[in-house]
Every structure is written in C-alpha cells, then in structure tokens.
Amino acid sequence: MPGLYLIPTPIAEPFVLPEYLKEIRCFVVENLREARRFLKWNFKDLDIDACLFLEINKNALDINEIHVFMKNAMAQNSDVGLLSDAGVPCVADPGAVVVEKAHELGFTVHPLVGPSSLLLALMASGFNGQCFAFHGYLPIPENEQIKKIKSLEEESSKRDMSQLFIETPYRNTKILQQLLATLNPATRLCVACDLGAATQEIISKKVRDWKPEKYNFHKRPAVFLIYAR
Amino acid sequence: MPGLYLIPTPIAEPFVLPEYLKEIRCFVVENLREARRFLKWNFKDLDIDACLFLEINKNALDINEIHVFMKNAMAQNSDVGLLSDAGVPCVADPGAVVVEKAHELGFTVHPLVGPSSLLLALMASGFNGQCFAFHGYLPIPENEQIKKIKSLEEESSKRDMSQLFIETPYRNTKILQQLLATLNPATRLCVACDLGAATQEIISKKVRDWKPEKYNFHKRPAVFLIYAR
Numbered sequence: 001m002p003g004l005y006l007i008p009t010p011i012a013e014p015f016v017l018p019e020y021l022k023e024i025r026c027f028v029v030e031n032l033r034e035a036r037r038f039l040k041w042n043f044k045d046l047d048i049d050a051c052l053f054l055e056i057n058k059n060a061l062d063i064n065e066i067h068v069f070m071k072n073a074m075a076q077n078s079d080v081g082l083l084s085d086a087g088v089p090c091v092a093d094p095g096a097v098v099v100e101k102a103h104e105l106g107f108t109v110h111p112l113v114g115p116s117s118l119l120l121a122l123m124a125s126g127f128n129g130q131c132f133a134f135h136g137y138l139p140i141p142e143n144e145q146i147k148k149i150k151s152l153e154e155e156s157s158k159r160d161m162s163q164l165f166i167e168t169p170y171r172n173t174k175i176l177q178q179l180l181a182t183l184n185p186a187t188r189l190c191v192a193c194d195l196g197a198a199t200q201e202i203i204s205k206k207v208r209d210w211k212p213e214k215y216n217f218h219k220r221p222a223v224f225l226i227y228a229r
Numbered sequence: 230m231p232g233l234y235l236i237p238t239p240i241a242e243p244f245v246l247p248e249y250l251k252e253i254r255c256f257v258v259e260n261l262r263e264a265r266r267f268l269k270w271n272f273k274d275l276d277i278d279a280c281l282f283l284e285i286n287k288n289a290l291d292i293n294e295i296h297v298f299m300k301n302a303m304a305q306n307s308d309v310g311l312l313s314d315a316g317v318p319c320v321a322d323p324g325a326v327v328v329e330k331a332h333e334l335g336f337t338v339h340p341l342v343g344p345s346s347l348l349l350a351l352m353a354s355g356f357n358g359q360c361f362a363f364h365g366y367l368p369i370p371e372n373e374q375i376k377k378i379k380s381l382e383e384e385s386s387k388r389d390m391s392q393l394f395i396e397t398p399y400r401n402t403k404i405l406q407q408l409l410a411t412l413n414p415a416t417r418l419c420v421a422c423d424l425g426a427a428t429q430e431i432i433s434k435k436v437r438d439w440k441p442e443k444y445n446f447h448k449r450p451a452v453f454l455i456y457a458r
Contacts, residue, residue, distance in 0.1 A: 006352045006353065088348065088352055089352065090351070090352045090355075090358040091348060091351055091352055091358040091361075092358060092359060093358065095352075095358075096354075096355050096356060096357060096358050097355070098355075099352070099353065099354070099355035099433075100355035100356075100433075101355075102355070103355050103433045103434060108431075109353045109355075109431050109433075110353075110429075111348075111349040111350075111352040111353040111424070111431075113342075113343065113344040113349070113425070114342065115342045116345075116348055119317065119320060119340075119345055119348050120340040120342070121340075122319070122320055123235045123317055123318065123319045123320055123324075123328070123340040124235065124328065124338045124339075124340040125325075125328070126319075126325050126326075126327075126328035126329035126330075126331070126332055126338075127325060127329075128325060129319040129320040129321060129322065129324075129325050130321060130363075130365045131362075131363065131364055131365050132320075132362065132363055133360075133361065133362035133363075133390070134359075134360065134361055134362075135360055136359045136360050161362070195340070196342070200339075202337075202338050202340075204328075204329075204332045204338075205332060
C-alpha cells in the first residue's frame with residue numbers, strides 16, 4: 001500500500017528530513033513556494049519540476065480536489081507527502097482532511113517526529129501534561145472573549161486540565177491584558193513565545209506575579225496556557 | 230541564568246541528542262538506569278559517574294527533594310537536564326513539577342523537539358487538530374468507564390473536539406470492545422499502536438466499519454482517539 005507521510009517543517013531552527021523521503025513525487029502542501037523551497041533545501045538533487053503538488057492553503061478547501069489527487073496517487077501506487085507551513089501538519093495547522101481521505105482510500109499513514117509549538121509550550125509550562133486541551137483561537141468580541149477565558153479557567157480547575165490556545169500575533173498584547181484582568185490572581189498563566197528561535201521566551205507564573213510591562217510579545221508567535229488548581 | 234533542558238528520549242527509533250547537551254552534569258530522571266544508558270549511548274566520552282542524578286520515578290514524589298536539588302544546581306549556576314522514559318518529558322509523563330520549580334527559581338526553560346506518541350497519534354488520526362484534548366487514563370470500573378466514554382463522545386460532537394486517551398497495554402483489547410459497544414456507529418475511532426516502530430499500526434475509521442477481530446493490540450503501547458461530528 002502506498003504511504004501518506006506527514007512531514008514536519010521548521011518552526012525556527014533548520015529541520016533535516018530523513019533521506020528516504022526524497023523518493024516521494026506527490027505532495028499536498030499548505031504553501032507551494034515554502035514547500036518547494038524546503039524540499040529543495042533538504043534534497044539538493046531532487047527534480048522538483050517532476051513532482052506533483054496540490055496546494056490546500058485556500059479559503060475554500062476543495063475536498064473533491066483532494067479526493068481526486070489522492071485517488072490518482074493510489075492508482076499509481078505513489079506515496080504522498082503532506083507539509084504545512086511551520087511545524088507538524090494537522091495540529092493547529094491544515095491537513096487533517098487529507099489524512100482522513102488517506103485512511104478512507106487505504107494509504108498507510110506515517111506521522112514523522114518534528115517540532116510542534118503546542119507540545120513545546122506544554123512541556124515548558126510546568127502545567128499538567130496528563131490532562132490538557134487545545135482550543136485554537138479565542139473569540140474576538142470582548143464580552144465573548146472574557147466569557148471564554150472564565151469558562152476555560154473554571155474547567156481547568158474542575159478537571160485539573162491545562163488549557164492551551166493561540167492568538168494572532170499582533171493581538172498578543174491585548175489578549176495578555178485581557179487574561180491578566182480576567183483570571184484569578186492565583187491562576188497560572190504561561191506565554192511561550194518564539195519557540196525554537198534564539199529569541200525564545202517562556203514566562204510561566206501566577207497571574208498575580210505577572211509584570212506585563214516587562215515583556216513585549218507584539219507580533220511574535222506565541223502559545224498561551226492557563227492552569228488553575 | 231542556568232537552564233533546565235527538557236530532553237526527549239526514544240519511543241521506538243534511536244534518537245540522537247544535540248551535542249551541546251553533553252556539558253550538562255545534573256539530571257532529574259524518571260528512571261536512573263534508562264537515563265544513564267541513553268546519555269552514555271549519545272555521548273560516549275561523558276563521565277557519567279561525575280554526573281548528579283535525582284530519580285523521580287517513585288510512588289511518592291518528594292517535592293522537597295526536587296526543590297533542594299534544583300536550588301543547589303541554581304546556586305552552582307549548573308544547567309539541569311530532565312528526562313522521562315519514552316518520548317518528551319512532562320506530556321503523559323512525569324516532570325511538570327520539576328519545570329514548575331525551575332520557573333520559580335529562575336531557570337531558563339528549554340523544551341527540545343522530540344517524539345511524542347500523543348502528537349504523532351493526533352496527526353495520524355485525520356481528526357480535528359485545531360481543537361483537541363488529552364485525558365490520560367479512563368476510569369477502570371465498567372459503569373464509570375462507559376459513562377466517561379459517552380461524555381467524551383458528547384463533548385467531541387458539541388465542541389468539534391478530538392478526544393485522546395491511553396490505556397494500560399494489557400487492557401487494550403478490553404477497552405476497544407467497550408468503545409465499539411458504547412460509541413455511536415457514525416463516531417470515528419482511531420487506535421495508533423507501536424508508534425515509531427516497524428510494527429506501527431494506525432487504524433482510523435467509523436465505529437461501524439471497525440472489524441476488531443482483524444487487529445491485535447494486546448500489550449502494545451497505543452493511543453486511542455475518538456471524534457464525533
């Protein structure tokens with residue numbers, strides 16, 4: 001059976017792929033330009049123009065297009081590589097529908113070890129890693145956002161659960177202010193910023209001990225975590 | 230400031246550590262024997278007997294012992310390495326209290342990229358990776374287990390959330406039967422088994438399409454995922 005290889009891409013440091021992946025000729029990618037560049041950087045002698053690419057970084061994801069692409073690869077017994085833009089595909093990144101289709105068509109699915117900012121943030125937070133949840137983005141309207149923050153805090157305390165979410169980087173300062181204004185002083189808050197980069201900063205402390213003016217997370221990719229005991 | 234390095238260990242394939250870690254002389258480890266063997270395998274010329282080790286794989290985790298160990302390392306401006314048994318520390322593995330203490334004492338925390346069976350299983354499931362939760366082990370008494378499975382399924386459907394959990398490997402067959410008997414036929418169930426090993430098997434399909442007699446997960450490490458839409 002052909003395989004679907006879930007291929008990580010770098011989040012900060014360069015990331016070297018295993019050699020056997022250079023045999024793959026069919027790719028589903030979040031961003032065509034980035035994917036080509038990354039593959040070429042890893043496999044200098046790869047004939048990139050002989051490769052087939054399907055881009056899924058579109059507003060309207062065309063399930064039918066994915067179906068046709070995967071079905072053709074299956075008919076030709078071709079392995080497929082799946083790449084998103086930064087980190088592992090399918091986790092806080094697109095790709096899950098491609099994997100779903102792969103299972104349906106009978107591909108063997110091979111997830112590869114690589115960087116995930118969520119996993120790194122959870123490890124580095126010091127919060128509970130035996131029970132945790134990732135919620136994507138919080139709602140933007142202020143009243144809904146406050147309500148969501150409160151409900152995450154309550155659920156964290158009730159279920160002993162670490163709560164992870166992300167924010168569009170230019171809104172980091174605003175959400176940090178909202179978190180500090182809304183959460184209980186004894187609740188723990190972690191911001192894990194620029195993970196894997198030289199500028200990495202991971203601050204994890206109780207809300208009451210945060211001095212937000214000491215930090216500038218503006219426009220820097222960050223993962224937010226809250227944990228209430 | 231000294232650093233706390235969160236050091237991954239192999240889950241199946243050998244895992245090579247970055248060279249700069251061989252300067253570390255203080256380690257907090259889940260299992261002394263395994264940790265020494267793994268460090269020695271990576272760094273042939275490491276004088277392992279000159280290293281300090283604190284084992285945290287004990288029934289009663291002594292927070293005070295961790296505090297003293299970390300405080301001494303801080304006083305000597307020594308970096309500390311944290312290793313658990315398989316995969317990244319602190320995620321479905323002990324270590325979070327060490328990281329919490331490190332933040333408290335002013336260590337810089339450095340999470341390293343490495344294998345996590347949870348992350349690999351989520352990627353490979355084809356389920357929602359924009360919203361997910363990990364719940365550790367389900368309760369063992371049958372009625373409580375059934376109740377928990379049903380509540381996870383309901384929550385999955387309501388919040389569009391992938392639900393991850395694990396089981397003691399010798400109970401895999403039993404929990405699979407319970408899941409198939411309890412879940413809705415249209416709910417998706419994934420079992421990701423022996424991740425990273427040559428025997429890796431990842432089955433992801435609707436409950437109604439499972440033929441449990443085709444699979445034998447007995448005593449093999451596995452991650453279970455459910456996803457109801």
